[in-house]
Amino acid sequence: MFHAENTNDPKEVRNWKIHLLGFGVSMSAVAVGFDTAFIGGTQALVSFKRDFGLDVQSQYERDTLSGNIVSTFQAGCVVGSLITFPIVERWGRRKGMILSSLVFCIGAALMTASSGMLPLIYAGRAITGLAIGGASLIVPVYIAETSPPSIRGRLVGVFEVLSQAGGMLGFWINYIVDRTIDPAGPTQWLIPVGLQLAPGAIFFFVSLFAPESPRWLCKKDNWDQARKNLVLLRNLPGDHEYILEELTGIREQIELEQLKSGGSSLKANLKEMTLKGNRNRVGIGLLLMACQNLTGVNILTYYSPRIFETLGLTGTSTKLFATGCYGIAKTLGMVIFAVWLVERVGRRKALIYGAFVGSIPMWYIGGYVMKADPETAAAEGRFTQSGWGYLAMVCVYLYGLV
Numbered sequence: 001m002f003h004a005e006n007t008n009d010p011k012e013v014r015n016w017k018i019h020l021l022g023f024g025v026s027m028s029a030v031a032v033g034f035d036t037a038f039i040g041g042t043q044a045l046v047s048f049k050r051d052f053g054l055d056v057q058s059q060y061e062r063d064t065l066s067g068n069i070v071s072t073f074q075a076g077c078v079v080g081s082l083i084t085f086p087i088v089e090r091w092g093r094r095k096g097m098i099l100s101s102l103v104f105c106i107g108a109a110l111m112t113a114s115s116g117m118l119p120l121i122y123a124g125r126a127i128t129g130l131a132i133g134g135a136s137l138i139v140p141v142y143i144a145e146t147s148p149p150s151i152r153g154r155l156v157g158v159f160e161v162l163s164q165a166g167g168m169l170g171f172w173i174n175y176i177v178d179r180t181i182d183p184a185g186p187t188q189w190l191i192p193v194g195l196q197l198a199p200g201a202i203f204f205f206v207s208l209f210a211p212e213s214p215r216w217l218c219k220k221d222n223w224d225q226a227r228k229n230l231v232l233l234r235n236l237p238g239d240h241e242y243i244l245e246e247l248t249g250i251r252e253q254i255e256l257e258q259l260k261s262g263g264s265s266l267k268a269n270l271k272e273m274t275l276k277g278n279r280n281r282v283g284i285g286l287l288l289m290a291c292q293n294l295t296g297v298n299i300l301t302y303y304s305p306r307i308f309e310t311l312g313l314t315g316t317s318t319k320l321f322a323t324g325c326y327g328i329a330k331t332l333g334m335v336i337f338a339v340w341l342v343e344r345v346g347r348r349k350a351l352i353y354g355a356f357v358g359s360i361p362m363w364y365i366g367g368y369v370m371k372a373d374p375e376t377a378a379a380e381g382r383f384t385q386s387g388w389g390y391l392a393m394v395c396v397y398l399y400g401l402v
Contacts, residue, residue: 033166076129
């Protein structure tokens with residue numbers, strides 16, 4: 001993922017501006033990772049439970065509330081991803097990023113100002129979900145369309161690295177505030193909730209000054225502005241051979257796409273997905289993503305403190321610490337895969353081996369919970385932590401690593 005794809009590019013195209021732009025818009029990935037990871041641990045904080053009335057609810061009621069908070073976020077993500085495509089095709093990648101970052105900041109601000117009002121938490125999660133669904137679609141496309149081939153894979157890979165880093169921060173911030181902030185006031189839960197605004201604000205300001213995608217400008221027949229943006233991004237004069245070749249390549253690709261699909265409208269773009277060859281690619285991609293999510297990886301992320309409690313851990317700090325270690329395992333696994341494994345094993349074999357190896361710890365966890373039923377045993381006062389239970393926790397980390 002991080003290896004050069006084309007070492008024949010002039011050295012000028014690998015300039016500081018394109019790297020800074022890639023890292024800047026990838027702050028959306030930090031928001032994606034953080035927003036996905038922090039909420040489970042925040043709900044476990046003593047101050048959050050007290051201020052939102054969870055401390056007087058039964059475990060079933062708390063689990064239901066947690067599920068509602070997660071589902072509103074997921075619903076927002078689905079809607080956001082669906083409505084973003086026509087927006088960015090019509091008004092451009094830059095305006096799409098500005099809109100996504102602004103919506104995200106509004107949602108995060110609502111949650112920060114909720115002051116014990118659960119409806120504001122629900123609304124904020126739904127709104128941030130809209131933004132996350134949109135940003136997850138726009139930003140990788142924008143990076144791919146603005147980056148030169150020699151560093152395109154590296155910059156797109158940075159998006160995933162920062163997403164995992166944001167997730168790890170989301171896990172650990174709850175442990176930090178639990179250990180250092182007095183739960184008597186709301187500050188303890190306000191810090192992780194309010195911290196969402198940091199990557200969202202950076203993403204917003206970077207998007208304001210980001211140049212529009214040259215490829216999108218070419219699709220809208222604005223070739224003069226596309227040339228100017230390429231000159232800025234590639235750090236080369238407008239009459240340089242590299243600029244002229246890139247514009248020619250974009251023109252040929254757009255003409256070929258329009259010839260096959262019958263135009264450049266939204267209907268034509270959707271038709272292009274159904275063309276022979278594209279159908280298989282789209283189908284395989286959708287199926288892989290569906291299977292990845294059905295493995296339960298997001299469940300571990302959202303409900304990790306509760307899962308570790310189910311496996312026998314007690315005490316808020318202990319559960320949050322275990323959750324933070326899970327975040328490290330996920331980040332470490334992604335870095336190993338991206339930097340070393342994928343280029344040596346190959347994409348297809350890595351997927352096959354990863355799916356097989358990743359299933360082993362899940363089989364053990366499922367078998368252990370079914371056999372030992374640690375949650376019921378703990379409720380009845382007959383639970384004692386065992387080596388088998390600790391092995392189940394290790395399996396959670398192994399799964400995160402894979």
